[in-house]
Amino acid sequence: xxxxxxxxxxxxxxxxxxxxxxxxxxxxxxxxxxxxxxxxxxxxxxxxxxxxxxxxxxxxxxxxxxxxxxxxxxxxxxxxxxxxxxxxxxxxxxxxxxxxxxxxxxxxxxxxxxxxxxxxxxxxxxxxxxxxxxxxxxxxxxxxxxxxxxxxxxxxxxxxxxxxxxxxxxxxxxxxxxxxxxxxxxxxxxxxxxxxxxxxxxxxxxxxxxxxxxxxxxxxxxxxxxxxxxxxxxxxxxxxxxxxxxx
Numbered sequence: 001x002x003x004x005x006x007x008x009x010x011x012x013x014x015x016x017x018x019x020x021x022x023x024x025x026x027x028x029x030x031x032x033x034x035x036x037x038x039x040x041x042x043x044x045x046x047x048x049x050x051x052x053x054x055x056x057x058x059x060x061x062x063x064x065x066x067x068x069x070x071x072x073x074x075x076x077x078x079x080x081x082x083x084x085x086x087x088x089x090x091x092x093x094x095x096x097x098x099x100x101x102x103x104x105x106x107x108x109x110x111x112x113x114x115x116x117x118x119x120x121x122x123x124x125x126x127x128x129x130x131x132x133x134x135x136x137x138x139x140x141x142x143x144x145x146x147x148x149x150x151x152x153x154x155x156x157x158x159x160x161x162x163x164x165x166x167x168x169x170x171x172x173x174x175x176x177x178x179x180x181x182x183x184x185x186x187x188x189x190x191x192x193x194x195x196x197x198x199x200x201x202x203x204x205x206x207x208x209x210x211x212x213x214x215x216x217x218x219x220x221x222x223x224x225x226x227x228x229x230x231x232x233x234x235x236x237x238x239x240x241x242x243x244x245x246x247x
Contacts, residue, residue, distance in 0.1 A: 004079030009087035010038035022090035028097035067165040083153040088200040107190035113147035114196035129245040144237030149174040172218035
């Protein structure tokens, strides 16, 4: 099975090399690696170009934000499975992709997700939060559950059938897509009980209390536009789940 890994980056010269090295260090060989840059001006492009012989596709052009860039990458993908490694992140170990592929084969699922560590931006060995995703149960969405998006791997045919990221969302298009795929259309999912990704803290939806409220409102809208009815407590339980993740 070919796996497409997509990295989205914009003005992140400080960590893009570690993300690239993390992909190139994977022991699984059938990887298509796509990097989508938003026309960076800080030296990011020059760093990426050092690896062009080992990158399948590289685009540097203006986009309409994170989710527009993700959609560009998906449209270019030719792998059987698609996953993302953002420019702040790294794989936890060198057999991560091999384990994902093996789990797809043994579970015969349309999607796979795993655990995630949030680490310090300045020290990737310092764990800030640990997101243990847990076994899949559809009804858990009602109680604020979602898979860690950076660990969410999906068969390309699902994207082709059910659509891409909704770019009308500023910070919750990943939640909307997973809600649409898993809860509305009930694609099959399997949990890989391993830590797959190290994610540096500082995500867009978490940088301030104001942004967290905005993201929470977008989470609620994700249910509404899909014709779904959450419980009154769903929107409040989702951010509360983060509390128990802190070390």
